[in-house]
Amino acid sequence: MSLPENGLDRRAFLQRAGTAAAAGAALPLLGSTLPAYAAPADPDQLFWQGRFADAEWGYRCLLRDDPDNAHAHARIGYIALLANRFRTAETHLSEAISLAPGDIASTQRLAESFVRRDQLARAVPLMRRTGRPRDTAFGEVYSQLKGRPWQISGARSTRVPFHTLDPVPSVEARLNGGRPEKFYLDTYGTLDLSPEAAEKAGLRTLASWEGGVVDGQPVVIHLGILASFRIGDIEIRNIPVQWNNVQRPPLPDGSQAAGAFGTTVFYHFLTTMDYAGQALLLRRTPARPPRNELARLPLWLAGDHFPCTVGSLGRHKPKMVTVDTGGIASGLDTTVAIAEQYGLTVDYAHPRERNGIKVYPVTADRISLGNAVRRNIRGNAVEKLGPGIPGPGQSAQFGFDLIANFTHEFFKPYAVTFDYVGMKLSITQR
Template sequence: MTPGADLHDPGRRAFLRRIGLTVAASAVLPLLDAAPGAARAAADDDPDRLFKQGRFTAAERGYRRLLRKDPRDAHALAQVGYIALLSNRFGEAEEHLSKAVALRPGDVAPAQRLAECFVRQDRLARAVPLLKGIDRPRDQAFAELYSHIGGTPWQIHGARSTRVPFVTLDPVPAVEASVNGGKPGKFWLDTYATLDLSREAAEEAGLRAVASMSGGVANNQPVTIWLGVLDSFKIGDIEIRNLPVQWSDAQRPSLPDGTTAAGAFGTTIFYHFLTTMNYAGRALTLRRKTTAVPRTPAADRLPLWLAGDHYPCTLGSLGDYGPRLVTVDTGGIGSGLDTTVEIAERVGGITVDYDHPIEQAGNKIYPITAERISLGRAVGRDLPGHAAEKVFPGLPGPGQSALFGFDLLANFTHEFFKPYAVTFDYTSMHLSITPR
């Protein structure tokens, strides 16, 4: 269900979902307190090491210290800009990333992140020349897509808030929404999704592709992703107009009644609102950002970071180890946790079932049971999950550490959230998780 680059292709993800898997892998994760004495002190002075450990505030202080010595330090500028982007501090991100791009015009990462800074603000036209300057098919495809969106993108109309009941909770939540004024269809809710339609739903809505790209391989068949402009997407009493959309020929999981979903949507929709996925109450609530924010006890609020355009991160713990950076991918069928064998063995409290491995693309994936995992005061006990034996880049959790540049402990997913309501506030950059 995840769009874009080969590492996140919807075909691979849909295949894993069909067999009940959302998996992750990583290289060895260094423990935060592993360096004693002087070595630890030296590490605390290295902003790159601090950033890799997810200690973003300390890392930013270190990079800014470097910039006071050399204001033209392109790496420090890019990293300060990246840290600001992770927290949706768009002004600071634009300032520092623009300077980094000017100093090193051939450096792809700052250019992509500056483009993303504009995309998150719905300033799509500003992203186009940056993406056109990157010689990669995905960036070229999105440059073409954004150049076809005229007028004001992401126009929000209708009610100040809407509450839409889940039509199913399992295998993952789904709600009804309508495309271009058509009859409502069922859409999976997945924080690792953008707005992704089935090919049939796209054809029924009369969509025209303005660009396409490879989405990798699923079931030994290449997957094509088409990109277009959607006139209208209506969820409950709220309508979004003039927005980017994608669709593909990847096979997706079936709904409980055996029918095919019209698509999936997630974080690129969610970050335009104050969004609550209320698992316990079985409903999705979208509130305009101008509405009053519901009061939540401070102890139930966690920091929220956004990596890429749709990968939410927060702080979580496995047993007594943590809190450390984790991803929040709500779309894992039959799973509450994704991590690696190495991490599971080191942190303890996770039973790895070595007798029942699942072979996937040359990797062994083992069922696990986690005695206790937590996001703040929200605790899950005896949860099923999966641990990967080898590095499996691009899948939720630690496997994305190399992609993002910082270590990830795990991915928290569907089964963990069932007793709770989770709210994503991309203005204050907090995630709130409360029992309902």
């Protein structure tokens, strides 16, 4: 789909793109490797392999013979949600829930399709039905939010210099009109504050839930509503926000960041993390691809803030990976089993522990996202999967096979752009 050059608002275009995708749902699926007449024997296996177009075709073939196949509806809806094809997602997830009222995953995904479009009121009754503490807490906050959420104003684009490149990029932003404060950039992040920053901004807890355990202590996540978040020349108003007391790594000068933000902010814009130029670029209108583009890859969004694409370990064919830019002093996360399978060098002599799981240093001779190739990249390989392990650790959560997570050190020579309208990840080099 070509992008308009008439200044159409980014969020409006995102919604139009979802409608247009639904209108073309009966057309042959882009990226499919199967002929139009072929019916895959096992679309679930194709889905696990990340061959979403082929899997969707297979599920549609199932619906031809069995229109009330709840699983096929659920998977088509999920595939559409991964690609921000909202109307198709809504149609099939709603049908799946109608046929199988106990399908909690589809209920949550239908709610997420509304959240991504900032239609928070429509998500509330669904979130209250899942029984998940996180959904219940966010549903409570969304129900108390008055007026239109995510109100974006100011310049059509803004470029904000990095304050730091390491341990991960950070920029300055303002909470509720206050003084500039430092925020880490992390594509696995939402909009997350320190307790001190939340208190200074005058936030009050509207809901909370326990979000896991760090160093043996439960983490209580508080939710509220932030009146104003200003990044450079752009202001965002009326935003759900969270905070907790988990200590982040200090900035190089020893001070603490006020928080972190990532994909839930980024998907409201055409967002570029320009590592090479050390700046964050947010654009509210589409832009043409740059001439020095090394890679233009498919982009999927799992959960509410986990970007996925395809990447290669060694010279093996591309498979599904996540993109979590928040990995400190690392360019890659994987498992020991996958590292050995793909010929990466695992340093068994220097293990560490993360939440009780052994983690080994690993070196990859070559890893790539399209034609963006890095050599001798160091990273981490976990002995076994557990909570909080990016990439392969989320295969069971998302339902498709992930071989790795590409993170901070990989991106340093590049600028990486996340386009959640065209659902493309672009990498350029200066």
